[in-house]
Amino acid sequence: MTIEAVYLPHNEPYIGRPQLLAFDKAIPPAMRLNIAVAARTFAVKMSDQQAVVSEIVPQGISVALSVRELIRQGYLFSATILLRPLLERTAVVFYLIDTPVAVDAWHKGWPRGEQPSLPKLIEHLMLRAGNEDTLGARFLPNHAPKDAE
Numbered sequence: 001m002t003i004e005a006v007y008l009p010h011n012e013p014y015i016g017r018p019q020l021l022a023f024d025k026a027i028p029p030a031m032r033l034n035i036a037v038a039a040r041t042f043a044v045k046m047s048d049q050q051a052v053v054s055e056i057v058p059q060g061i062s063v064a065l066s067v068r069e070l071i072r073q074g075y076l077f078s079a080t081i082l083l084r085p086l087l088e089r090t091a092v093v094f095y096l097i098d099t100p101v102a103v104d105a106w107h108k109g110w111p112r113g114e115q116p117s118l119p120k121l122i123e124h125l126m127l128r129a130g131n132e133d134t135l136g137a138r139f140l141p142n143h144a145p146k147d148a149e
Helices: 018-041 048-072 076-081 083-098 101-107 118-128 135-139
Strands: none
Touching: 018 048, 048 076, 048 083, 048 101, 076 083, 083 101, 083 118, 118 135
16 A cells, blocks of 8 residues: 555545445435525524524534544544544534523533533433443543643
């Protein structure tokens, strides 16, 4: 394998890996749906929950695209670092959909004391997906390392 300074879609080092292929196949439909929803958000009066989701989901898609490009260029460590913000955005969206009373706090900047911890968000996501064994979520660190904040 030749080491390139910049990898393109035809010569990226991890192309063809099953997990990456699944990720690649998920990105275009997510972008199409986001474009359709974004156009609709300007045509309707959104609820507070819809406004939250319309703000967080595009951020998540942007992070996912960044992860994909980092993988393409072989920066796996950097791509891994971005998985936490991607996971947080996913979990927050579902938490706010299922916990409407938290939406107001989110709009006010979600003061630290009112934010659900990452373990709580992941536990909520796991329960929502039907996974009753959420013990592993409790062992996640609550906050990003100090140098990442």
